[in-house]
Amino acid sequence: MTLLGKRLARPDALDKVTGAARYPADIVRDDMLRLKVVFAQRAHARILSIDTAEALAVPGVVAVLTARDVPYNRYGLVEEDQPVLCDGVVRYWGDKVALVVAENVRAAELGAQCVRVAYEDLPAVTDARAGMARDAQRVHAGRADNVLKHVRIRKGDVERAFASAHVVLEGEFETSWQEHAYLQPDAGVAYYEDGTLVVETAGQWLHEDRKQLAKMLGLAPEEVAVRYAKIGGAFGGREDLSVQTLLALATWKLQRPTAIVWSREESIVGHHKRHPFWIRAKWGAARDGRIVAAQTELIADGGAYASTSAEVLKGATLFATSTYEIENVASDGYAVYTNNVPSGAFRGFGAPQAHFAAECMVTRLAHALDLDPVEIRRRNVYREGSIEPTQHPLPAGVSAAAVLERCVEEARARMHYGMPDLRPRTHLRRGVGIASGIKNVGYSFGFPEQATATVELFGEREIERAIVRVGAADVGQGAHAALRQIAAETLGLPPHAVRMITDDSARAPDAGSASASRLTLMGGRAVKDAADAAKAKFPGPDAKATVQFRPPATTALDPQTTAGRPNYSYGYVSQAVEVEVDTRTGQIRILKIVSAHDVGRAIDEQLVEGQIEGCLAQAVGYVLTEHLQLRDGKILTPHFSTYLLPTTLDMPTEVYPVLLELADPNGPFGARGVAEMPLVPFAGAVANAIYAATGAWVTQLPMTPERVLAALSASAQLVPHERPRDPVMPLDQHR
Amino acid sequence: MSVAPPKMLATLRVNGAEIACAFNPNRTLLEVLREDLALTGTKHGCEMGHCGACTVLVDGETVLSCLTLAVECVDREIVTVEGMAGAGELHPLQRAFVECGAAQCGYCTPGMLLSAAALLESNGAPRKSEIEAALAGNLCRCTGYVKIVEAVALAAERMREAAHA
Numbered sequence: 001m002t003l004l005g006k007r008l009a010r011p012d013a014l015d016k017v018t019g020a021a022r023y024p025a026d027i028v029r030d031d032m033l034r035l036k037v038v039f040a041q042r043a044h045a046r047i048l049s050i051d052t053a054e055a056l057a058v059p060g061v062v063a064v065l066t067a068r069d070v071p072y073n074r075y076g077l078v079e080e081d082q083p084v085l086c087d088g089v090v091r092y093w094g095d096k097v098a099l100v101v102a103e104n105v106r107a108a109e110l111g112a113q114c115v116r117v118a119y120e121d122l123p124a125v126t127d128a129r130a131g132m133a134r135d136a137q138r139v140h141a142g143r144a145d146n147v148l149k150h151v152r153i154r155k156g157d158v159e160r161a162f163a164s165a166h167v168v169l170e171g172e173f174e175t176s177w178q179e180h181a182y183l184q185p186d187a188g189v190a191y192y193e194d195g196t197l198v199v200e201t202a203g204q205w206l207h208e209d210r211k212q213l214a215k216m217l218g219l220a221p222e223e224v225a226v227r228y229a230k231i232g233g234a235f236g237g238r239e240d241l242s243v244q245t246l247l248a249l250a251t252w253k254l255q256r257p258t259a260i261v262w263s264r265e266e267s268i269v270g271h272h273k274r275h276p277f278w279i280r281a282k283w284g285a286a287r288d289g290r291i292v293a294a295q296t297e298l299i300a301d302g303g304a305y306a307s308t309s310a311e312v313l314k315g316a317t318l319f320a321t322s323t324y325e326i327e328n329v330a331s332d333g334y335a336v337y338t339n340n341v342p343s344g345a346f347r348g349f350g351a352p353q354a355h356f357a358a359e360c361m362v363t364r365l366a367h368a369l370d371l372d373p374v375e376i377r378r379r380n381v382y383r384e385g386s387i388e389p390t391q392h393p394l395p396a397g398v399s400a401a402a403v404l405e406r407c408v409e410e411a412r413a414r415m416h417y418g419m420p421d422l423r424p425r426t427h428l429r430r431g432v433g434i435a436s437g438i439k440n441v442g443y444s445f446g447f448p449e450q451a452t453a454t455v456e457l458f459g460e461r462e463i464e465r466a467i468v469r470v471g472a473a474d475v476g477q478g479a480h481a482a483l484r485q486i487a488a489e490t491l492g493l494p495p496h497a498v499r500m501i502t503d504d505s506a507r508a509p510d511a512g513s514a515s516a517s518r519l520t521l522m523g524g525r526a527v528k529d530a531a532d533a534a535k536a537k538f539p540g541p542d543a544k545a546t547v548q549f550r551p552p553a554t555t556a557l558d559p560q561t562t563a564g565r566p567n568y569s570y571g572y573v574s575q576a577v578e579v580e581v582d583t584r585t586g587q588i589r590i591l592k593i594v595s596a597h598d599v600g601r602a603i604d605e606q607l608v609e610g611q612i613e614g615c616l617a618q619a620v621g622y623v624l625t626e627h628l629q630l631r632d633g634k635i636l637t638p639h640f641s642t643y644l645l646p647t648t649l650d651m652p653t654e655v656y657p658v659l660l661e662l663a664d665p666n667g668p669f670g671a672r673g674v675a676e677m678p679l680v681p682f683a684g685a686v687a688n689a690i691y692a693a694t695g696a697w698v699t700q701l702p703m704t705p706e707r708v709l710a711a712l713s714a715s716a717q718l719v720p721h722e723r724p725r726d727p728v729m730p731l732d733q734h735r
Numbered sequence: 736m737s738v739a740p741p742k743m744l745a746t747l748r749v750n751g752a753e754i755a756c757a758f759n760p761n762r763t764l765l766e767v768l769r770e771d772l773a774l775t776g777t778k779h780g781c782e783m784g785h786c787g788a789c790t791v792l793v794d795g796e797t798v799l800s801c802l803t804l805a806v807e808c809v810d811r812e813i814v815t816v817e818g819m820a821g822a823g824e825l826h827p828l829q830r831a832f833v834e835c836g837a838a839q840c841g842y843c844t845p846g847m848l849l850s851a852a853a854l855l856e857s858n859g860a861p862r863k864s865e866i867e868a869a870l871a872g873n874l875c876r877c878t879g880y881v882k883i884v885e886a887v888a889l890a891a892e893r894m895r896e897a898a899h900a
Contacts, residue, residue: 183786613878649868
């Protein structure tokens with residue numbers, strides 16, 4: 001083993017620093033027709049008529065496409081409930097009503113302004129909880145109600161456990177939408193090549209995109225090729241189709257190459273977001289710190305279309321108890337259709353919202369029991385063989401306790417965690433918060449999981465070079481670098497002797513999506529196993545192997561007992577966060593972060609650190625600055641002037657990624673996923689730190705200054721056992 | 736319907752080359768660079784001056800090319816990411832970005848590199864806080880900035896060493 005863990009230059013790095021890398025907007029040619037979407041710009045309405053005559057009269061406009069031009073006008077990753085172009089009714093502000101095709105951008109824009117749509121507005125559902133009412137306006141006519149998914153998990157008997165618990169606490173939590181804000185706005189081109197319809201964009205799963213596009217047009221999947229240009233970030237935001245349907249439709253219809261480049265505003269209005277959740281939690285513990293029961297209700301705003309809501313909700317409901325083994329669990333998750341922007345996949349996939357509530361509840365229980373927040377975690381954290389809320393043991397390789405201990409060790413070294421604060425008290429208060437988390441690697445709950453790779457070897461007597469074919473998206477995370485490193489390590493080749501073919505659905509087999517932190521484990525195992533199989537045939541005339549890797553099967557939950565095996569692998573994380581609270585302004589500054597992860601085996605340490613540091617920046621934004629606001633279904637913050645991403649100056653000056661390497665039984669060389677983990681416990685860690693600093697609980701995300709100030713003034717009314725002691729608590733202390 | 740204004744003929748000095756162009760006076764430098772000169776290394780991220788992805792240098796100063804008209808840049812020295820490398824050799828910043836893993840998706844990278852180049856031009860030994868301040872107008876959604884700041888510090892150190900050698 002020579003290459004594992006090594007910090008190698010990424011294969012795409014040179015192109016990215018010289019400007020040679022080609023992203024979707026960089027491959028637009030002058031001879032391509034340009035597309036412009038006519039967005040609904042209303043939350044809920046019936047379409048009475050669409051008049052395209054004026055638009056068609058604009059010089060340069062070639063066509064105006066509407067629902068009637070779409071052969072099969074329903075798509076979606078999980079449930080096909082979203083129209084490519086609206087047919088009769090619009091269900092959210094960013095619904096697409098018509099598509100103008102023109103010889104140039106200017107004509108397309110003018111044409112779009114000249115499409116006349118007559119609407120009859122309908123009552124809009126803009127609040128998920130109100131939308132659950134039986135008499136609420138239906139977002140999708142014909143459904144019994146607006147609940148798009150209910151997930152129920154039961155283990156033991158919570159009522160009996162609460163009755164005998166020493167302490168029982170209740171809490172309510174609220175989270176907001178989050179915008180992916182990948183820096184490269186949605187764009188792409190489509191054209192015909194030797195009779196194949198080629199759609200070249202940025203996405204997260206070549207073969208799934210192809211499947212959906214082919215179905216829309218009534219074509220065989222092989223008649224469509226999806227290619228990825230360089231992808232400028234994704235984070236779950238490119239899992240759903242956005243511009244791909246429009247490109248494929250227009251090129252198929254007009255038999256001419258087409259291109260589209262969305263503005264930032266179009267991107268923010270036009271694609272899905274992280275789900276806002278409302279969570280009510282009730283947790284009980286015995287006198288010795290054992291958590292005996294947790295009851296949680298989670299309500300998610302799914303927006304106008306299903307997207308991946310059902311799957312996100314399953315994750316959130318499963319992780320309502322974070323990384324603790326609790327004998328009695330009752331969790332009910334609801335995803336609700338509304339006339340807001342659709343919610344879907346975003347790094348963490350439901351886990352960050354659920355953990356925010358759970359990790360605050362655990363720390364509150366600790367204080368109520370006069371235990372330190374680490375100790376209560378230590379006494380309840382998952383161990384090898386622990387039983388999940390779904391009544392089966394966790395998959396082998398449970399490292400939650402080791403990760404927690406390592407995090408605390410680092411926090412003591414980096415933050416003087418546990419030491420009394422001797423500085424004079426001012427309006428600036430400091431505190432350290434601890435939180436832990438768990439998140440599945442790979443698909444869950446019986447969703448078919450596989451990755452396929454082909455490895456071909458060349459050389460006389462020794463293997464001299466290899467070609468690896470694996471249809472896996474490098475969204476920026478470095479998947480191609482990691483997969484190349486795995487192949488090179490397996491074959492004993494220098495990385496530059498491994499050629500990667502990865503970005504064309506026609507030339508590389510399906511490795512599944514760049515999501516669920518799965519590509520290193522899944523794609524990596526497929527590549528490793530194919531490399532091993534090819535090596536066994538070498539030397540020989542046909543030293544080539546294709547391997548489909550399938551991990552241990554997961555299952556859907558039994559509808560009666562709710563038992564099941566939801567996942568085959570988990571990532572474990574613990575964090576310590578030091579904050580400074582300005583008690584006069586409500587401003588929070590994050591000073592230091594320790595983020596400890598079991599990564600199984602770091603294939604490339606630099607890539608792993610990069611994932612942790614980058615994910616933490618998104619976590620900082622999620623918790624503090626990123627406030628996507630809607631009114632009556634309209635996004636009020638569609639620019640980076642009002643939707644605030646963290647800059648260099650918003651990030652803490654000290655960020656410590658800590659890697660543990662406790663092998664996953666299925667991962668290549670033991671590697672497991674890491675990409676989402678830092679977002680999972682972060683909000684809870686910050687809330688716990690604010691509590692340690694001030695005695696106030698902030699229960700809403702993002703933690704804007706107004707909300708922090710409100711929490712500070714409310715904290716005066718807390719019951720005595722919930723207030724921090726003075727002098728400081730021994731561990732979760734203020735400084 | 737509006738009529739496009741007549742194109743103007745002008746010479747732009749881009750990356751050391753004099754290029755005769757014809758463009759409408761209402762077009763931004765970003766559009767002219769990308770669409771007329773095929774210099775697509777300069778990125779569009781928001782078209783409103785919020786994200787910094789379109790940062791280029793004009794007479795050594797960072798400029799948001801999405802908010803700058805091309806006509807304002809006539810007779811001035813424009814540098815884009817394509818002009819950073821010398822003959823067959825990367826700029827020390829480019830090399831440091833490669834080595835430090837400072838480019839993930841890479842979309843913010845050209846703007847970051849040019850903001851950093853402007854900093855190092857005026858301050859050869861920046862403190863960490865000065866690097867952070869100089870890059871505060873360039874959003875990155877992937878890296879968390881840690882490795883970008885490290886890369887700039889590394890490049891600065893190497894450039895100082897080279898100057899003393």
